[in-house]
Amino acid sequence: MTETLVPQGAVPTAQSLSTQQALNRAMRDILASDPKSLVFGEDVGKLGGVFRVTDGLQAEFGAERVIDTPLAESGILGMAAGLAMAGYRPIPEVQFDGFAYPAMNQLISQIARTNYRTRGTMPMQMVLRIPSYGGIRAPELHGESIESTLAHVPGLKVVSPSNPHQAYHLLRKAHEMPDPVMFMEPKSRYWNRGDVDFDNPGDLAGSLVAHEGEDLTIITWGAMVAKAVEVAELAAEDEVSIEVIDARWLKPLDEEGLVASVAKTGRAVVVHEAPRTAGLGAEIGQLLTERLWGRMQAPVERVTGYDVPTPAGDLEDEYIPGIDRILFGVQRSLEY
């Protein structure tokens, strides 16, 4: 049995799961409770997906609802669009982040704007699951960080959980939302465990404080949250108190949550794996400048991937922001 977070005698509602198990459980609960839900994509059925996130779902819910599709991402998303038009709430998957690119035609030109085109009469309720970001030394196009590409498209919402509890509840929440939600799963964190409290989701809107602090705010999401917390713990040894904000929702951004933290600390460092130019770091920096002009002690710092294609595995650690690079960013801000 797992460790519980509740007082003795109470019925435990929390269970220790990996992110991969939590997502699996969320889809099981969705498929069981919503007959209009479907899970489909390449190899999600019999194999259970390359990361086993959909493991066992086809056996339990049948091949009509958990579908191994032909290999075509634009097809998968086009099919999802048609299902949504018919009132279904599909949960399609692209196998890896980089294979969302072949789907962009249906995603950007159709799914993102059908609600608009139909003046709100034909919503595109769906969740696109995207195993995302780097960190597993995968081949080319298996480690892309495409959040700003997606966030830039009017009509798409974007969310990225950072731990099993968030993964379970945000997936269920995204499924209930009436708009298309891009669900970016940090693949390097699939196997990290944590308590999932099924009955107490907490607030699922906006950002979260992942680590409290007073001197500086790190704003990040996905797999970078764990690294930022590590940085905060290291900095605490030097008596620097860092607050880590897990942005969670990348579209819409939680403006109030981000501003509140930076209003308190006066300094911000945005960390993301995606390339720097036109990345969300720029968007967040601009937001903070607008809202806190004259009240910050330093310009907003960015620690990001470079403006280069995600490199091969051997160079991955040079590309993805590591503890050292985040600390340099913190130092630049503190010494400004």
Add this chain to the structure above:
Amino acid sequence: MTVPPIASPAPEHLWPPQIPIETPADTLRALARHMLVSRTLDVEAVRWQRQGILPAFPPAFGQEAAQVGSAFALDKTRDMAFITYRDHGVIAALESDLTDYMGSHLALWNGGFADPNEARHTPLQAVVGSTGIQAMGWAYAQKLEGSGGAALAYFGDGASSQGDVHEAFNFASVMEAPVVFFVQNNQWSLSTPLHLQVAGGSIADRAAGYAMPSIKIDGDDVAEVFEATRVALDYAREHGPVVIEAFTYRRGPHATSDDPSRYRTLEEERMLGPDPVDRVKDAIADDSWWQRATADAEEAVAAVREGMTRPRYVHGDEMFDFVFQEKTPQIAAQQQQWREETDRD
């Protein structure tokens, strides 16, 4: 409007040929040598992956005849192969440097280190379904130039589901581009079996809809693959595109990370009969020659390993140097910052 007849005239019949082709004995031996290199590399690479030398590897067990036979038909002075991620038999047959090629699987450089124009094959790339339409464009350029060159586009049964492949068929046929689409129908796309992937079970059958000739062959018979590809390339140079569908079987896992027991049985694999390497060995029927050829393949692959383990350090600077021909100021600034933060100065 006049209604056209149900079907347009049947595309030309190319295979089997009217007069059966005899493959010369020395050609068969040359093919077998390349197949042995591909097979030995597979066996070794799976071992290297277990030893932690390679992060992952997609073996081509069972597809040696399809890959070697087709690529050996290319004219390296003017043709070009458009490859995917499981085509090391093509690399072997083109005698492109296998150590350079393995740089991609070693996670040193996505795409490997070959110069495509010299090696006569495009870099390794993973986007399933992308090769055909690029091959068409390259082939159209050959037609404009009058170079006589033809493109050979490799892809799988899974890839044939991508819209790009259908677009490639149509573009090539409309513009009569000298391209041969070479489908390795190995019955599987990762865990997805052919019947869930390809309606009707054959990609060649679709060629007629694009008014292109097609060829269906036993992809495990290297002589047949070689001769059919030569016929197709000759036709393509003169008239336009051809689809070849080589029926074969992916006898290994999708990649070293894959566990096929989750979706197919050992029983199914045992039913397959002799593999293409066994078949060419039987066809040559010369044990002492075979032993020598095997030893040569082992030596060649040992040299690949040797080349791979001699540390080929890819400097982080290269991450910034090849994004553009003309580097942007932003990338230059990021490169400088990277150097300072990582003590490279």
